[in-house]
Amino acid sequence: MVVEASFVIHIPASIYQEMVAHVSAGYPNETCGALGSLDERVIKNYPTANAAEHPDDFSIISEVDIVRIYNDIDEYDGDMIYYHSHPITEAYPSARDIDWAKRSGYVYIIFSHRLHPEPPYARVFKINPQGQVTEGQIAID
Ligand SMILES: [Zn+2]
Numbered sequence: 010m011v012v013e014a015s016f017v018i019h020i021p022a023s024i025y026q027e028m029v030a031h032v033s034a035g036y037p038n039e040t041c042g043a044l045g046s047l048d049e050r051v052i053k054n055y056p057t058a059n060a061a062e063h064p065d066d067f068s069i070i071s072e073v074d075i076v077r078i079y080n081d082i083d084e085y086d087g088d089m090i091y092y093h094s095h096p097i098t099e100a101y102p103s104a105r106d107i108d109w110a111k112r113s114g115y116v117y118i119i120f121s122h123r124l125h126p127e128p129p130y131a132r133v134f135k136i137n138p139q140g141q142v143t144e145g146q147i148a149i150d
Contacts, residue, residue: 016145018090018116018133019050025131025149031056032094032120032129041068041093043075044118045082052087059093067105068093092118092131099123100132102142110136118147 020028024044031054032040038059045053055078060071070078070091082089091113095103100121102110110117117136120129133145 015143016133016135017049017148018046018118018145019148019150020044021051022149024051024054025147027054027056028092028118028120028131029128032092032122035059035064035094036122036125036129037096038064039066039068039094039096041070041091043070043078044090044092045078045085045087046090046116047085047087051090052085053081055081065096089115090118091115092120094120094122094129096122096125100130102134102136107136107140107142110134111138111140114138116145 031042041059042056044051057070057074059068061067061069100119102117102119117134118131120131122129131147133147135143135145
């Protein structure tokens with residue numbers, strides 16, 4: 010079956026490998042980070058600590074890290090993409106993810122360790138203010 014992707018996020022292979030290493034290092038907790046992109050092309054990776062109270066169950070980037078990342082992305086007029094991992098469940102936004110995403114407006118990349126010890130895989134989503142989820146495609150360049 011061929012599914013027409015609604016949008017495509019391009020990630021350089023070197024950055025994608027860094028993301029996989031970061032979320033794998035955090036396993037079995039959730040791990041998070043941000044990416045800076047220009048025209049849906051990722052140009053910078055900002056791996057962060059997970060500031061959630063229960064990191065096995067949710068992930069949040071701390072206020073301090075968010076401000077630092079925002080300021081840096083501002084330097085090149087980029088957009089922020091949020092990424093995190095799901096240790097057990099599918100790489101699909103949870104109800105709580107949707108709740109946060111519809112307020113932030115970020116593109117979400119979610120990794121799943123569902124097939125652990127195989128490497129985690131990722132999917133990408135846009136979530137509108139009404140909470141509707143649209144899946145895009147990740148192109149590793
Ligand atoms: Zn999640």
